[in-house]
Amino acid sequence: MSKLKIFITFSIFSSLLLSTLNAKEFTREEIKLFAKNYVAQHLPTSQGSKRVITPADIDPRIHIKPCSVPLQANIPENYSTRNVNVKIYCESSTPWNIFLPVRVAEEIPVLVAKIKIAKGTVLDESNVAIEWRPLHQTRGEIIRDPAIVHGARSRRSLTSGAVITRRMFCVVCKGENVVISAITDNLTIKTKGTALANGVRGQQIRVRNNRSGRVITAEVKTINQVVINL
Template sequence: MKSTLFSTFLSLIVAFATAAETEQVIDHQYIEQLAEKTIVDNLTVTSGANIQVKVMPLDKRIKIQPCQQPLSASLSTKKHSRNQYVKIQCLDEKPWQLFVSARVETMVPVLVATTNIARGSTLDNSNMKVEMRRQHSVRGEVLDSAEIVAGARSNRNISSGQAIHKKLICLVCKGESVTIIASNNSFSIKTAGTALSNGSIGDEVRVKNTRSGRVVSARVNAINQVIINL
């Protein structure tokens, strides 16, 4: 009889100990950190960009109940939204849930003018730089690298601090000499030509072959260089 009682008592101790080990220590800070991690893990960030997550502190009057199961966390808003809500759930025998709000800012690299740039001026490291800006404030097809446009010219006035868009500059400028590269998988031919229109990286422009006089369309590849895929 004593042996049976002792065994029962020991089983109860083990059961309580196991429950204590399983039960998470949950407080406001834990919930807020879980919400932030859930947002970071679920958002897709483009190359070179980063996100800044600011979780709104939970009301101190909210009492967090214990939970014997790992908490479940999921986004309850669209991934691209700046205002995020994370649903936190406890799914044990006494379930509960709450929502945590957060502000998300996606920062992207943007090429900007560091001084006023007059129309026709050459772009270089003295008048432009890359800086991180809030994605929602970026408009149009901006550039994110100074290297690829160094040596290009502005075809409009650009104000200091203004984002440099493709349309504001020309890597190939009308009336200037260009190198025309005609290529396929087997060979490549270079010849001289003259640009008949302005173009930025990736744009299609019309160029005149100096030798043949033929006018063709080509894609801007670099400063004063265009490519024709044969």
């Protein structure tokens, strides 16, 4: 064998040996964390929400070879918003790749019942609170500010943990006595009335003036108070 061939063979052997010595062994937890961080950095999220990213466990039968170069990852173009199959791969002299399913849950803050609530119960900080819930499990017009419902009444019975929407409570409730404020540029006139429908803040409802018997449409202002602008 010529000296050149010996030198080339030795160089290749040395490179392979050095690559093997410098190769890093990755635990399954390290690869899961790598996948989690990659998804967190490369998938968009909605404003006001957060993501809970949960990589699946790696099959213990899979043998993970050491890698002498930094790991790489790839997310397929057509992926589910809640399930991503992340490709993790090594491009060293002994390349390998695995596909790791990652579950992505987008959560938003919503108002929920802290305890079981009976119909007609006044809502306050003792029985409602803000919690993070998966976006795909929420329905209806959600509430993010508990102050909106404080003093309102539940229109139905609610189980502990139930998400509260605007349809489930009334700031002014049907049949209740209310104060009607008729407002002009220079004057405010108040009288008593009876709500003919349930309503929340900002909603228009029908109200009967108890003095005149006249039915008017007024805007729900706050607890047991409605307003009409003249």
